[in-house]
Each structure stands twice: as structure tokens, then as C-alpha cells.
Amino acid sequence: MPRRLCYNQNMPYYLLTAAGPDKAGIVAAAAEILYELGCNLEDSAMTRLRGEFAILLIFTAPAKTSLTELRRRLQRLEKSHGLTVQLKPMKPRETLEPPRPQRLCLVTVYGADKPGIVYRVTRLLSKNGVNITDVTTHRTAAGTAKGAAGYILYLEGELAGADTDRLQGLLQDLGRELGVTVALKPVDAEPL
Amino acid sequence: MPVAAHRIILFPDPLLKQPSRPVDRADAAAAQLLTDLTDTLHRFPGVGLAAPQIGVLQRAVVVDITRSTRREKKPPRHHGLIALLNPRLLRREGELVFREGCLSVPDFLGNVRRAAWIEVEGMNARGETVKLDTDGFEAVALQHEMDHLDGVLFLDRVENVKTDLFRRKNYAPRPPASTPAATPEAG
Numbered sequence: 001m002p003r004r005l006c007y008n009q010n011m012p013y014y015l016l017t018a019a020g021p022d023k024a025g026i027v028a029a030a031a032e033i034l035y036e037l038g039c040n041l042e043d044s045a046m047t048r049l050r051g052e053f054a055i056l057l058i059f060t061a062p063a064k065t066s067l068t069e070l071r072r073r074l075q076r077l078e079k080s081h082g083l084t085v086q087l088k089p090m091k092p093r094e095t096l097e098p099p100r101p102q103r104l105c106l107v108t109v110y111g112a113d114k115p116g117i118v119y120r121v122t123r124l125l126s127k128n129g130v131n132i133t134d135v136t137t138h139r140t141a142a143g144t145a146k147g148a149a150g151y152i153l154y155l156e157g158e159l160a161g162a163d164t165d166r167l168q169g170l171l172q173d174l175g176r177e178l179g180v181t182v183a184l185k186p187v188d189a190e191p192l
Numbered sequence: 193m194p195v196a197a198h199r200i201i202l203f204p205d206p207l208l209k210q211p212s213r214p215v216d217r218a219d220a221a222a223a224q225l226l227t228d229l230t231d232t233l234h235r236f237p238g239v240g241l242a243a244p245q246i247g248v249l250q251r252a253v254v255v256d257i258t259r260s261t262r263r264e265k266k267p268p269r270h271h272g273l274i275a276l277l278n279p280r281l282l283r284r285e286g287e288l289v290f291r292e293g294c295l296s297v298p299d300f301l302g303n304v305r306r307a308a309w310i311e312v313e314g315m316n317a318r319g320e321t322v323k324l325d326t327d328g329f330e331a332v333a334l335q336h337e338m339d340h341l342d343g344v345l346f347l348d349r350v351e352n353v354k355t356d357l358f359r360r361k362n363y364a365p366r367p368p369a370s371t372p373a374a375t376p377e378a379g
Contacts, residue, residue, distance in 0.1 A: 110347050112204040134353040138300050140203060150204035152300060156353040181209065187352060 020083035111180030218319030242340030253337035276314030
């Protein structure tokens with residue numbers, strides 16, 4: 001059963017996505033606007049990729065505050081901090097936490113960069129019923145003039161009904177084909 | 193014979209995935225390898241280096257955590273420069289998670305779980321058996337370098353995407369492989 005996270009019809013949910021050149025004060029500026037509007041910050045993921053900072057944030061707003069008003073105020077971030085801002089009202093079912101997954105896995109891939117690493121690995125996973133929840137990738141600079149750049153891909157996913165041994169075998173085959181190191185290991189996520 | 197020192201092999205060079213051979217005896221070549229490793233370490237902002245990182249597939253490591261400039265306080269307990277041939281883990285206790293980097297994997301960090309205390313045996317440049325035990329940062333550095341001898345990178349030991357991975361916070365342009373980078377890291 002999906003768990004209902006104190007969803008309140010009187011407090012509509014919104015998803016804010018914003019990204020722009022990194023500098024000190026972006027989170028504070030966004031949080032200040034939401035605070036002044038009487039909004040509650042719920043779940044968020046914010047990170048910096050190279051010189052860009054990105055915000056992915058769920059918040060609730062007072063029912064009396066219109067979407068137009070929220071947009072108007074949040075769009076100030078475009079001028080003040082050079083962010084691209086998007087605001088999406090969430091449907092009630094989108095605000096629910098997914099059921100706790102039975103099995104999580106971590107897939108790590110690294111080796112010389114080449115086109116198709118992310119595509120081939122994630123296609124294999126999706127064909128085998130793995131639902132990806134987190135992805136981090138990094139391309140390293142080439143070590144020497146003739147040296148290849150390196151690529152690192154780490155992802156976490158829900159295994160659902162996938163057969164771990166079979167999936168590991170398929171990933172090993174793909175790793176050999178792509179010339180990269182691939183590993184799949186279960187993630188222990190027990191509440192203690 | 194050791195190749196010329198002062199160049200660090202960078203990921204994705206497949207050499208880093210190769211297991212290293214034991215050093216047969218502490219002869220002049222082995223002593224030179226430890227000297228090359230130490231010299232190279234001193235030219236880079238790292239606290240440790242393993243022979244594969246300078247292109248030599250032999251079991252030799254150097255660690256010197258006093259080279260770390262990042263820590264506010266020097267750790268209370270350390271051995272200064274540790275230079276070992278054929279290092280072997282004898283005992284391990286406890287666990288700690290440390291955010292590691294690697295001179296061979298620039299611009300990337302990962303949280304790795306290691307033993308908090310280790311006892312290691314190896315051979316010094318004079319061929320004498322050396323046994324030492326250590327904990328904390330120095331233990332982490334030694335384990336990281338010994339992993340290199342088995343072709344294992346810290347990338348193999350990260351356990352969780354959500355909390356164990358952190359991109360390097362400083363994206364300053366990386367100098368060429370032959371010159372020191374800007375921040376200290378394990379080798």
C-alpha cells in the first residue's frame with residue numbers, strides 16, 4: 001500500500017525545478033520566497049553539476065495562494081539569480097511516497113568513455129524490470145593527449161522481480177562488450 | 193626495472209585494473225621502486241601511492257599522512273612515511289566510512305567503508321620484515337593503496353548512490369598529469 005504522507009487537501013502540493021549558474025545564496029533565495037508565501041518545504045534534492053546548481057523541490061502552499069501568484073514570486077529567481085524556474089502543481093497521487101521497495105540494487109559501471117554506456121546499461125536494466133531511482137555519472141578529463149576520458153556511472157534501482165544472478169550475468173556480458181567494469185550489488189536498506 | 197617516476201597513471205588506463213606481482217627480494221631495483229614512489233608522492237598532493245599508479249605492476253606502496261594539508265589537526269598517531277613491499281593485511285577491526293579520492297581518478301570522490309584498525313606486515317627496502325598497526329586516516333590510506341595492488345579502485349567499494357557519492361567540490365581546471373593537482377588525496 002502506498003503510504004500517505006499527511007496529504008492535506010487544503011495544502012496543495014507543488015514541484016519546483018530550478019537550475020542556473022552556481023553561486024552562493026541560491027537555496028536561501030528560493031527558501032526565502034517560499035517562507036514569505038507561507039509554504040512548507042517537503043522533500044527535495046539539490047545539487048551542483050560542474051558550474052550549474054539545480055533544485056528539485058516539493059512544497060505545499062496555503063490554499064488561498066494562487067498558482068499565478070506562486071509563479072510570479074518564484075520567477076523573481078530568474079532575474080535575481082539567473083535561474084530557469086518551473087513550477088508544477090502536483091496531483092494528489094503524485095504526492096504519495098511509493099511503497100517501500102523489497103529489493104534495491106546498486107549498479108556501478110566505469111571505464112573508458114564511449115557513446116552508449118548509459119543507454120546500453122539502462123536499457124538492459126529497464127528490459128529486466130529494474131526501476132531506476134538515482135543516477136550519478138561523471139566524465140573524467142582525458143589523462144594524456146592520446147589517453148581516453150574515463151566514464152563513471154553509479155545508479156540505484158528497485159529490482160522488483162528481476163533475477164539478480166541472471167541480471168549480473170547479462171551486465172557482465174555487456175561490460176565485456178563495452179570494455180567497462182560493471183557490477184551489481186544489493187543495497188541493504190533495513191530500518192534499524 | 194621501475195619505469196621513470198613522476199607520472200601518475202590515470203583512470204581509465206586498464207593498468208589500474210591489473211593485479212600486481214609480489215616483489216621477490218629487496219634488491220636494488222625494489223629499493224629504487226620505493227624511492228620512485230616516494231619521490232612521485234612528494235610531487236603530488238597525495239598521502240599515498242601504489243606502484244601500479246606509476247605503471248609498475250609490483251606490490252609496493254608508500255603512505256605518508258603527514259603530507260595532508262587538508263586536516264586541521266595532524267592525527268595523534270601516525271608512522272610518518274610508510275614504504276612497504278608485499279604489504280599484507282594480518283588483522284582488521286571495526287569499520288569507518290571515509291570520503292576518499294584518488295590521484296588516479298581525478299575530480300571524483302566516494303564514501304567508502306574500511307576497517308577502522310588494521311595490522312599490516314610487509315618488507316622494507318632493506319628486506320627486513322616490518323609489522324605495524326594503525327587506525328583512522330592512516331589505516332584508510334594503507335587499505336586504499338593495498339587495494340591498488342589487487343587492481344581494486346575505490347570506485348569498486350562505493351555502496352550507495354544517495355549518500356556515498358560526492359562530486360568534488362572544486363572544479364578548478366586540472367593540471368596535466370605530470371604536475372601536482374590542487375588538493376591532497378589518497379593515491
